[in-house]
Amino acid sequence: MSIAILAYGSLIHDPGEELKRAEDSRIPVVTPFAVEYARQSTSRDGAPTLVPFEGGRKVNGVLIVLKEGITEREATDMLYHREAGHTDHYDPKHLPHDPNDKVWVDRRTNWEGIDVVLYTRIARNIEPLTPDHLANLAIVSAKGKAGEKERDGIHYLLMCTKAGVRTELSEAYERSILDKTGADDLKGAWKKVRE
Numbered sequence: 217m218s219i220a221i222l223a224y225g226s227l228i229h230d231p232g233e234e235l236k237r238a239e240d241s242r243i244p245v246v247t248p249f250a251v252e253y254a255r256q257s258t259s260r261d262g263a264p265t266l267v268p269f270e271g272g273r274k275v276n277g278v279l280i281v282l283k284e285g286i287t288e289r290e291a292t293d294m295l296y297h298r299e300a301g302h303t304d305h306y307d308p309k310h311l312p313h314d315p316n317d318k319v320w321v322d323r324r325t326n327w328e329g330i331d332v333v334l335y336t337r338i339a340r341n342i343e344p345l346t347p348d349h350l351a352n353l354a355i356v357s358a359k360g361k362a363g364e365k366e367r368d369g370i371h372y373l374l375m376c377t378k379a380g381v382r383t384e385l386s387e388a389y390e391r392s393i394l395d396k397t398g399a400d401d402l403k404g405a406w407k408k409v410r411e
Contacts, residue, residue, distance in 0.1 A: 222335035224277035225266040232298040243279040254340035263357035263369030264350045276380040351392035358409040374402040
């Protein structure tokens with residue numbers, strides 16, 4: 217049985233050690249659902265990150281096809297570890313009580329020639345969802361510890377843009393960061409914020 221992980225954000229360039237070791241190949245795809253920069257990430261000092269969102273847009277992504285012999289249970293745990301930031305087994309009955317903190321692992325079958333495709337579903341938590349608010353969150357995250365490690369919102373947006381990920385808000389979101397920092401590009405914006 218073929219198993220793949222659907223990646224459409226930072227997972228494309230940074231799948232984590234477990235998934236990196238398990239990867240066999242990649243298939244370019246367009247997400248089967250719309251996404252948007254609609255969730256603040258605690259591990260990125262509140263930076264906006266991509267999550268499934270009805271008002272967003274289907275975007276470029278990849279299927280990370282896993283090596284033969286890896287079970288769906290193992291693949292589910294690997295994805296959960298990467299997204300939830302710990303090493304517990306994925307058990308939907310024991311997720312946090314707060315629905316906004318839950319990392320769900322969903323699946324599709326027989327999609328793009330793969331038997332089972334796994335992906336995460338996490339709730340949106342950014343209000344208001346506007347380019348200016350996203351830019352403010354990204355800039356604040358770049359000033360913090362996440363910015364030191366280049367795990368801030370500006371770098372996240374830059375990484376997604378380089379991967380060809382374009383949402384409904386991404387162009388205006390990027391323009392707002394540049395306007396607020398007086399920079400010519402996102403890398404320059406990060407440097408100005410860090411100064």
